[in-house]
Amino acid sequence: MKNEYLISQIHKKKSFLCVGLDTDLEKIPSHLLQEEDPIFAFNKAIIDATHEYCVAYKPNIAFYEAYGLDGWKSLERTMAYLNENHPEIFTIADAKRGDIGNTSTRYAKAFFETLNFDSITIAPYMGKDSVEPFLEFEDKHTILLALTSNQGAFDFQTKKIEGHELYKEVLSVSKTYKGSERLMYVVGATKATYLKDIRELIPESFLLVPGVGAQGGSLEEVCKYGITKDVGLLVNSSRGILYASTDMDFAEVAGNKAKEIQQQMAAELAKL
Numbered sequence: 001m002k003n004e005y006l007i008s009q010i011h012k013k014k015s016f017l018c019v020g021l022d023t024d025l026e027k028i029p030s031h032l033l034q035e036e037d038p039i040f041a042f043n044k045a046i047i048d049a050t051h052e053y054c055v056a057y058k059p060n061i062a063f064y065e066a067y068g069l070d071g072w073k074s075l076e077r078t079m080a081y082l083n084e085n086h087p088e089i090f091t092i093a094d095a096k097r098g099d100i101g102n103t104s105t106r107y108a109k110a111f112f113e114t115l116n117f118d119s120i121t122i123a124p125y126m127g128k129d130s131v132e133p134f135l136e137f138e139d140k141h142t143i144l145l146a147l148t149s150n151q152g153a154f155d156f157q158t159k160k161i162e163g164h165e166l167y168k169e170v171l172s173v174s175k176t177y178k179g180s181e182r183l184m185y186v187v188g189a190t191k192a193t194y195l196k197d198i199r200e201l202i203p204e205s206f207l208l209v210p211g212v213g214a215q216g217g218s219l220e221e222v223c224k225y226g227i228t229k230d231v232g233l234l235v236n237s238s239r240g241i242l243y244a245s246t247d248m249d250f251a252e253v254a255g256n257k258a259k260e261i262q263q264q265m266a267a268e269l270a271k272l
């Protein structure tokens, strides 16, 4: 998907919400466990209830891999459902991959070609030759972890090397990679004030911002420091939407929760 198309969808839906599909068999309503594929049944109900209010879905791959072959089949079915019914919605494989070049190419093929995701999250630790294989794919996006939402982000990401914080090095050095126009970055909503500095280094890049809802990040703060004239934000909520109710009404409540966030986003977009 091209950036211009994603931006047009954001304006059309007045939303930059990404719904995280972190589907956990221990948390989904118990009546779904009788279904042949409970994970897909849950995802389908959530997608049906939330698609009007969001522009992206982000299955976190760990939640599928945890169930082995069955989990992988549920992921395939979820992607086929999204690609068939909602091809206008941006899809993110939250896989946090990255390896030596030939291995990265296989990861890229798995997620961009076999599963037909629009984007994938990548850990930048192994550097240029681990990231560039993903950037070769036309109309696909590579979302580099820059400043993550968790407490452990302070172990390395904010440490200075040669006078610059490591996360800032990730932002500036990655801009020199071949195909860097296809890069986006992860910045946690829990670190919203850092977005001011981040926007000086990457004024236009799209950011995937997890951490509102269950992790306590503030949408208002993220917008205050991170929004650009072309929006430049995809703000993710997973548990806050998926498990807003664990009863028979889970999909309806998830839809209402997504709508509530979409309305806050519409108010932010009206300020642009």
Ligand SMILES: O=c1ccn([C@@H]2O[C@H](COP(=O)(O)O)[C@@H](O)[C@H]2O)c(=O)[nH]1
Binding pocket: 020, 022, 060, 094, 147, 148, 149, 150, 186, 187, 188, 210, 211, 212, 213, 214, 215, 236, 237, 238, 239, 240
């Ligand atoms: O810095 C990061 C990078 C990725 N994540 C992922 O986003 C979702 C957040 O889920 P919530 O339930 O809304 O907290 C989850 O898949 C994380 O693995 C992140 O939280 N922070």
